[in-house]
Amino acid sequence: MPLASTGLPVEDCVPGIRAALAGPGVAVLQAPPGAGKTTVVPLRLLDEGWLAGRRIVVLEPRRVAARAAARRMAALCDEDVGATVGYRTRDETVVSAATRIEVVTEGILVRRLQRDPSLEGTGLVVLDEVHERSIHSDLALALLVDARTVLCPDLRVLAMSATLEAGRLAAVLGSDAPAPVVTSAGRAHPIELRWEPPRDHERLDAHTARVVRAAVHHHDGDVLVFLPGAADIRRVAGALGGGTLPDPVDVRPLFGALPVAEQDRALAPSPGGRRRVVLATDIAETSLTVAGVRVVVDAGRARVPALDPRTGLTRLRTVTASRASADQRAGRAGRTEPGMAYRLWSEAAHATRAAFATPEIAQVDLTALALDLALWGAGPDELRFLDPPPAPALTEARNLLVELGAVDDDGRPTPTGRAVAGLPLHPRLARMVVDGARQRQGWEACLLAAALEERDVLRGRPGEVPVDAAERLRVLADAGAAHPRADDGAVRSARRRAGQIARRAGVRRVDRVDPTACGPLLGLAHPDRLAQSRPGGRVRLRNGTGAALSPTDPMAAEAYLAVAEVATAARGPERSGLRSGAADEGQVRIAAALDEADVVALGGDAVATTSEVVWDDERDDLRARTERRLGALVLSVHEARVGPGPATAAALVAHVRGRGLEVLGWTEKARQLQQRSGFARRARPGEEWPDLSDDALLADLDSWLAPRLAGARGRRDLERVDLLDVLRQRLGWPWLGKVDDVAPRTVAVASGRELRVDYAGEAPAAHVRVQDLYGTTTHPGVDGGRVPLVLHLLSPAGRDVQITADLPGFWAGSWAAVRRDMAGRYPKHPWPTDPATAAPPPARHRRQPR
Numbered sequence: 001m002p003l004a005s006t007g008l009p010v011e012d013c014v015p016g017i018r019a020a021l022a023g024p025g026v027a028v029l030q031a032p033p034g035a036g037k038t039t040v041v042p043l044r045l046l047d048e049g050w051l052a053g054r055r056i057v058v059l060e061p062r063r064v065a066a067r068a069a070a071r072r073m074a075a076l077c078d079e080d081v082g083a084t085v086g087y088r089t090r091d092e093t094v095v096s097a098a099t100r101i102e103v104v105t106e107g108i109l110v111r112r113l114q115r116d117p118s119l120e121g122t123g124l125v126v127l128d129e130v131h132e133r134s135i136h137s138d139l140a141l142a143l144l145v146d147a148r149t150v151l152c153p154d155l156r157v158l159a160m161s162a163t164l165e166a167g168r169l170a171a172v173l174g175s176d177a178p179a180p181v182v183t184s185a186g187r188a189h190p191i192e193l194r195w196e197p198p199r200d201h202e203r204l205d206a207h208t209a210r211v212v213r214a215a216v217h218h219h220d221g222d223v224l225v226f227l228p229g230a231a232d233i234r235r236v237a238g239a240l241g242g243g244t245l246p247d248p249v250d251v252r253p254l255f256g257a258l259p260v261a262e263q264d265r266a267l268a269p270s271p272g273g274r275r276r277v278v279l280a281t282d283i284a285e286t287s288l289t290v291a292g293v294r295v296v297v298d299a300g301r302a303r304v305p306a307l308d309p310r311t312g313l314t315r316l317r318t319v320t321a322s323r324a325s326a327d328q329r330a331g332r333a334g335r336t337e338p339g340m341a342y343r344l345w346s347e348a349a350h351a352t353r354a355a356f357a358t359p360e361i362a363q364v365d366l367t368a369l370a371l372d373l374a375l376w377g378a379g380p381d382e383l384r385f386l387d388p389p390p391a392p393a394l395t396e397a398r399n400l401l402v403e404l405g406a407v408d409d410d411g412r413p414t415p416t417g418r419a420v421a422g423l424p425l426h427p428r429l430a431r432m433v434v435d436g437a438r439q440r441q442g443w444e445a446c447l448l449a450a451a452l453e454e455r456d457v458l459r460g461r462p463g464e465v466p467v468d469a470a471e472r473l474r475v476l477a478d479a480g481a482a483h484p485r486a487d488d489g490a491v492r493s494a495r496r497r498a499g500q501i502a503r504r505a506g507v508r509r510v511d512r513v514d515p516t517a518c519g520p521l522l523g524l525a526h527p528d529r530l531a532q533s534r535p536g537g538r539v540r541l542r543n544g545t546g547a548a549l550s551p552t553d554p555m556a557a558e559a560y561l562a563v564a565e566v567a568t569a570a571r572g573p574e575r576s577g578l579r580s581g582a583a584d585e586g587q588v589r590i591a592a593a594l595d596e597a598d599v600v601a602l603g604g605d606a607v608a609t610t611s612e613v614v615w616d617d618e619r620d621d622l623r624a625r626t627e628r629r630l631g632a633l634v635l636s637v638h639e640a641r642v643g644p645g646p647a648t649a650a651a652l653v654a655h656v657r658g659r660g661l662e663v664l665g666w667t668e669k670a671r672q673l674q675q676r677s678g679f680a681r682r683a684r685p686g687e688e689w690p691d692l693s694d695d696a697l698l699a700d701l702d703s704w705l706a707p708r709l710a711g712a713r714g715r716r717d718l719e720r721v722d723l724l725d726v727l728r729q730r731l732g733w734p735w736l737g738k739v740d741d742v743a744p745r746t747v748a749v750a751s752g753r754e755l756r757v758d759y760a761g762e763a764p765a766a767h768v769r770v771q772d773l774y775g776t777t778t779h780p781g782v783d784g785g786r787v788p789l790v791l792h793l794l795s796p797a798g799r800d801v802q803i804t805a806d807l808p809g810f811w812a813g814s815w816a817a818v819r820r821d822m823a824g825r826y827p828k829h830p831w832p833t834d835p836a837t838a839a840p841p842p843a844r845h846r847r848q849p850r
Helices: 009-022 037-044 063-076 106-115 135-150 166-173 204-218 230-239 260-267 323-334 347-351 367-376 391-404 415-421 427-438 442-453 469-477 488-505 515-525 596-606 646-659 668-683 694-699 715-719 723-731 735-742 807-812 815-825
Strands: 026-030 055-060 085-088 101-105 122-127 156-161 181-183 191-195 222-226 249-254 275-280 293-298 301-308 313-320 339-343 530-534 538-541 546-548 560-569 586-594 608-616 621-630 633-640 746-748 754-756 765-769 790-794 800-804
Touching: 009 026, 009 037, 009 156, 009 181, 026 166, 037 055, 037 063, 037 122, 037 156, 055 063, 055 106, 063 085, 063 101, 063 260, 101 106, 106 135, 106 367, 122 135, 135 156, 135 166, 135 367, 156 166, 166 181, 191 323, 204 222, 204 230, 204 275, 204 293, 204 339, 222 323, 230 249, 230 275, 249 260, 260 275, 293 323, 323 339, 367 391, 367 415, 367 427, 391 415, 391 427, 415 427, 427 442, 427 488, 427 515, 442 469, 442 488, 442 515, 469 488, 469 515, 469 586, 515 560, 515 586, 515 596, 530 586, 530 596, 530 633, 538 560, 560 596, 586 596, 596 621, 596 633, 608 646, 621 646, 646 715, 668 723, 668 735, 723 735, 754 765, 800 807, 800 815, 807 815
Parallel strands: 026 156, 026 181, 055 101, 055 122, 085 101, 122 156, 191 339, 222 275, 222 293, 249 275, 293 339, 546 586, 765 790
Antiparallel strands: 301 313, 530 538, 530 560, 538 546, 560 586, 608 621, 621 633, 746 754, 790 800
């Protein structure tokens, strides 16, 4: 097709591109913005022999850029869009049988590759603006390289970039050798930079408007203003209104969600005698040409996709733009002549900015990518990514896909997964729409998906906005409904988006919606966020984490919830309406009510019934407890008396292990045998006496206690265990016979009296009235007399008089002083001067103390 020279710098690179695509079939074109690569290169390649009448597919990262590129190419051909050049976006298709160049957005190319990996009828794929590193373009590049290797080696691929390191891209694109790199010098005029940081406490809209007014006053030409998002554009447009700009200056917003007619007004050159201020997001950074721009005002911020932990979805967040992005934006002022770029930050702050933007694949939710990989049938290690997806995030994404029923346990896509992949939604929301349509609740699902995909349609401070998702459904379903907190702009956007989703999903709109469907539908999208209420406005999520909502919110009274959004921990009860005890938990922002049957249905096979025997502290006994659970959620509990069996025995053993041996029915004889054996073990360290200590018994409960509980039912059976018999069996032969020799129960003294020995302490001891030892000249002991007893000598009233381990020494020493004291107190009792030779008192006075 004859096409006059455009005079754009990229024209000089066309021969090199043709040679590379005719040879290895892959190439990298590195060209700065304004070189003409997007519109000129595809047209110059239409007549190549290797194309053989097939189509060229041009991938653009944004819908606005796709439409603008197609229109510009069609204008160069002097045709309408839809003839030789057409475009296809998520919401719009303008192509015909005559279309040879089809400009598409990223998601469409990936879907096309999934349906037809050979891309039949396509001879060349052009990946434009690869440097923006969207996750879709990274995936499309990896799939194209894989498809060329296996299925369609004659498919040509051209990657075009303004700033990306060409060597890395060429290495990924090439197979045996890196792809050829063709470089265009571009055409740029000098740009004067001016740094304009904000004044103290100056808002972004006021700051931007102030600098724009100064730029309009001091410079000629149109002004292109870069702002992070649509809300910022609206605020700045408002600040520039009311006659603050000269009359011939028009303010034109430019962002993706605008109607096409308004986008065209922003991109069209200003009429003669008029100027314009274009307030744009970063869609004007590289992909679009805004004619007539002499001045750029850059707010230095950007809205980028990132995982939002509140919702489990990828949402846009505002970040500081990179230095490379700032250079791209400034370059827009020097397309046709020298220009001026105002940067709304300081030169010192500029040096601290990142050199390049972080690739999306490193910071967004990877659930959709994981599903695409499952559909492709390859793991990330089998594909050539510019940056491989992070393994932990990918594993988490695969686990979620299993919960959503989109892939099976082996990672293969299910029929539901294939239907989910066909919708332009996050897999969570797509699953809700797919299953909602099957359950005749498709329109409700589309409305909810639209409400959850972007900003909340209800506005207000956290804790004041109703949590109930059903209120949002009512606002969206009824155009005449009024809600005091409705965000009119968000409502209009969500209604429009719901219609687009419904068309793609084949869902029919209905006049009346069912608000009670919200809970089950949200549960389909967020099966990991099913929750159970707790006291004080708290809930427990299925994974065991806690969250909170205002106790006065009606959702706090619901037994179960499906939670769609949980904000980070509240900053304080005065801001959230939460009690102070809940301030460290996430705050439920959007949820819907469920009943137990809903939770069971949503949980499916993951709902488990467990029966266990547990100790009930209130009853101080065992109870049989049967629970039906879904993760950390306890759906129902039934308690009953326990019967005998292994589970009962194990629970009783566990109770003893946790509480100690004191819960058993110890007798005095059993404790005495344990203590006597313990003394013998210490006294005869060279002999292998069995260990009957509490620690040893606790460590071996399964061998001696469990067999004695075969018919047990509870606490009383524990108390009936014959511990004396247990100890005798564990002591065994020959130690049972030797224990009486080493640690006798009593010891005789010279008078013939028997002293009961206490082995509870570190040394054996006996308590005895001093009169009962009259006539005793040798200190009594155990273990053949080798270990002396610690004697607690008592008065006639049973009070301690002396403690000694040397009775002869006591008689010879301090007895005289004791004798004088005792004789004064107890004159009716004998107190001989030499007790070693004295006779003990008569038997009626010699009763052994207990």
